[in-house]
Amino acid sequence: xxxxxxxxxxxxxxxxxxxxxxxxxxxxxxxxxxxxxxxxxxxxxxxxxxxxxxxxxxxxxxxxxxxxxxxxxxxxxxxxxxxxxxxxxxxxxxxxxxxxxxxxxxxxxxxxxxxxxxxxxxxxxxxxxxxxxxxxxxxxxxxxxxxxxxxxxxxxxxxxxxxxxxxxxxxxxxxxxxxxxxxxxxxxxxxxxxxxxxxxxxxxxxxxxxxxxxxxxxxxxxxxxxxxxxxxxxxxxxxxxxxxxxxxxxxxxxxxxxxxxxxxxxxxxxxxxxxxxxxxxxxxxxxxxxxxxxxxxxxxxxxxxxxxxxxxxxxxxxxxxxxxxxxxxxxxxxxxxx
Numbered sequence: 001x002x003x004x005x006x007x008x009x010x011x012x013x014x015x016x017x018x019x020x021x022x023x024x025x026x027x028x029x030x031x032x033x034x035x036x037x038x039x040x041x042x043x044x045x046x047x048x049x050x051x052x053x054x055x056x057x058x059x060x061x062x063x064x065x066x067x068x069x070x071x072x073x074x075x076x077x078x079x080x081x082x083x084x085x086x087x088x089x090x091x092x093x094x095x096x097x098x099x100x101x102x103x104x105x106x107x108x109x110x111x112x113x114x115x116x117x118x119x120x121x122x123x124x125x126x127x128x129x130x131x132x133x134x135x136x137x138x139x140x141x142x143x144x145x146x147x148x149x150x151x152x153x154x155x156x157x158x159x160x161x162x163x164x165x166x167x168x169x170x171x172x173x174x175x176x177x178x179x180x181x182x183x184x185x186x187x188x189x190x191x192x193x194x195x196x197x198x199x200x201x202x203x204x205x206x207x208x209x210x211x212x213x214x215x216x217x218x219x220x221x222x223x224x225x226x227x228x229x230x231x232x233x234x235x236x237x238x239x240x241x242x243x244x245x246x247x248x249x250x251x252x253x254x255x256x257x258x259x260x261x262x263x264x265x266x267x268x269x270x271x272x273x274x275x276x277x278x279x280x281x282x283x284x285x286x287x288x289x290x291x292x293x294x295x296x297x298x299x300x301x302x303x304x305x306x307x308x309x310x311x312x313x314x315x316x317x318x319x320x321x322x323x324x325x326x327x328x329x330x331x332x333x334x335x336x337x338x
Contacts, residue, residue: 002277002278003276003277004336005273005276006272006273006274006275006276006277006278006285006336007288007336008273009270009272009273009276010273010277010285010288010289010292011273011288011292011329012269012273013266013267013269013273013292014266014288014289014291014292015266015296016262016263016266016269017262017267017292017296018294018297018300019297019300020259020263020266021259021297021300022304023035023256023258025304026255027252027255029246029249030243030249030252031234031238033234033235033238033240034235034240034243034244034252035256035259036227036231037231038256039256039259039260039263040227040228040231041224041228042256042257043259043260043263043264044220044223044227045220045221045224046260047261048220048221049217049221051217051264051268052213052214052216052217055206055207055209056201056204056210056213056214057204057206057210058204058205058206061200061204062201062204062211062214063214065204066196066200067196070193070194070196070197071197071218073193074190074193074194074197074218074222075218075222076222077187077190077193077219077222078186078187078190078218078219078220078222079222079223079225080183080186080222081185081186081222081223082222082223082224082225082227083183084108084179084180084183084184084185084186085180085184085227087177087179087183088104090176090180091104091173091177103174103177103178103181104177104178104181104184105181105290105293106141106144107177107178107180107181107182107184107185108181108182108184109137109140109141109144109286109287109291110141110185111181111182111185112184112187112189112286112287112290113137113287114137115185115189115192116188116189116192116282116286117130117133117280119192119193120193120279120282124280129280132335133280133283133284133287133331133332136287136288136328136329136331136332137287137328139324139328139331140287140291142324143291143294143322143325144321144325145321146324147317147318147321147322147325149317149321150314150315150320151314153310153313153317154307154310154311154314154318187219188282188286190215190218190219190222191215191219194212194219197211197218198211198215199211201214209272212268213268213271215271216264216268220264220267270289274286277336284335284336287328287332288329288332288333291325291329295325295329298318298321298322302318
């Protein structure tokens with residue numbers, strides 16, 4: 001019963017994470033760094049700290065009981081994830097949206113699944129359940145590849161067949177996207193290696209839900225380091241700090257808060273759902289989480305007109321990719337049943 005509830009919560013979390021980016025489309029004349037700084041402050045600091053304080057009765061005691069090495073591991077993995085977010089923008093700018101995002105998400109899904117599998121659950125790697133999980137990740141990578149081809153064909157048809165990627169930048173962009181994918185997977189590694197902290201939370205009277213919220217508080221604070229430094233740099237370099245005082249932009253702060261609620265809520269539900277899935281939750285939940293994010297963000301792309309002028313062939317590849325991604329989700333559900 002709990003494992004299927006976990007499966008459902010991970011899906012809902014993925015839907016929330018696949019939707020949060022819509023706010024980026026509706027905040028002009030703010031620039032990217034303006035809305036991202038607000039979003040980062042709410043999603044990585046304000047909401048996680050507030051949620052942890054509200055759900056963990058003795059949070060100071062939880063930190064005191066948690067081994068220092070675990071706190072540092074969770075924080076540093078969170079910081080690594082933040083670096084991955086910064087690198088993603090640099091890599092995508094060199095490779096193009098379709099291929100860049102697909103490479104980094106594929107690497108994120110694979111690393112975030114296989115590292116916990118090998119480190120924490122090696123005994124299930126070659127069982128029927130483990131093999132189905134591995135198959136689901138491979139299917140996910142196939143779906144991501146088809147989405148990449150679709151995006152490439154879409155860009156070509158919209159731009160009259162021109163190749164938007166400069167060959168000289170491709171190798172550098174590929175390396176950056178691979179690094180971004182490795183770093184971005186660290187958010188799941190922070191969760192996968194946080195068990196001493198979760199145990200400390202339980203010992204001090206926190207529910208499992210509250211204990212995991214304490215983990216996110218530490219991990220996401222680590223993630224804020226890279227995001228805060230990078231957006232602060234852009235705000236200064238581009239002289240966009242004054243945008244915060246422009247008239248009729250107060251609602252953009254609410255937009256940033258709404259984005260943060262969706263994103264942070266998605267992370268919290270993923271953690272809750274993975275915990276319900278049991279010992280292998282970080283292994284089965286992560287590929288499902290990635291799959292749903294890609295599915296939902298792609299569907300929103302269609303809804304908001306990103307594919308309006310693309311060729312029929314590009315749309316066919318995209319639909320095929322979505323079908324393959326849904327099959328990957330089904331495989332995770334099958335593994336969850338075993």
